[in-house]
Amino acid sequence: MPEPALPIPRPQAAADDSAPTPDYAFLLRDGPQMPHPRRDPKCERCTDPDIKPWSFNPAKKSYRRGDILQIQESVHTPIDALFTSVKKTLPGTAQSASSVRSYLNSDRKPRPGVAMESRPTTTMTNEQTYTCLMATYRGIYAFAHLPPVLKHFCVPISPHYEIEKDGTHLHTSPEWQRPHAWLIACACVSMKLVVGRWEWKDETETRRPEFSFRFYKKMFKDLDQIRAQKWDEWWQRAQEKGYLEARYMEYQAFKRQIKEANEQVK
Secondary structure (H helix, E strand, O other): OOOOOOOOOOOOOOOOOOOOOOOHHHHHHHOOOOOOOEOOOOOHHHHOOOOOOEEOOOOOOEEOOOEEEEEOOOOOHHHHHHOHHHHOOOOOOHHHHHHHHHHHOOOOOOEEEEEOOOEEOOOOOOOOEEEEEEEOHHHOOOHHHOOHHHHHHEEEEOOEOOOOOOOOOEOOEOOOOOOOEEEEOOOEEEOOOEEEEOOEEOOOOOEEOOEEOEOOOHHHHHHHHHHHHHHHHHHHHHOOOOHHHHHHHHHHHHHHHHHHHHHHOO
16 A cells, blocks of 8 residues: 655645745755655556666766766756856846855765766766756755746656656656656756766665666657757747846845755755
């Protein structure tokens, strides 16, 4: 029998982009109470998750499309790139943006990123990686708690609270081991170091470097189609007067409060 869901009220998604900004610092500092993930009863991968670890060939000299890598990149890189055209035009933002950027560039741990193109398995820092990053945003599990730009680009990765019947979501092979993760369906070119593939953990929580994760064949195709669709939709909205500026300011507030929350738990 499946474990019953916690009695947590479902956050109401904003009806439009003008909704009040959530108190991100409160969410991140105290941590939202984690609900149980949900499943789509019509999704075969939801009803029968793939739990067998993927054993790859370590002799291969390249990462393949869909491999999930350990990459020392900031979670904010793909979103920041969307706002290149507005960063220099808004008064009073240069200093705060620089401060946040300095924080993000310090002592960064590897995060999961999906290889969107094949690339050599070198450890050079100047090797380009075309990737879609993955994130948890310190436990934010609901769309309603994300700023509008992330509501648009983030896709739930199973197991996840935001999976609904017939809803858009993705599955890794094997099933991702941390609940409520998001794929940021906004690809970027990273020049940061790729440490290796993301390592699977056994029942003792020990990382096993011989096992990893990937988006396999059809699931990678689904991912790439979602990415392309979300980019087209974003590009159309970006032509509206003031749209990019508003989304940029919201995202800067989100980044600042993530920074403050992280500093409080050090």
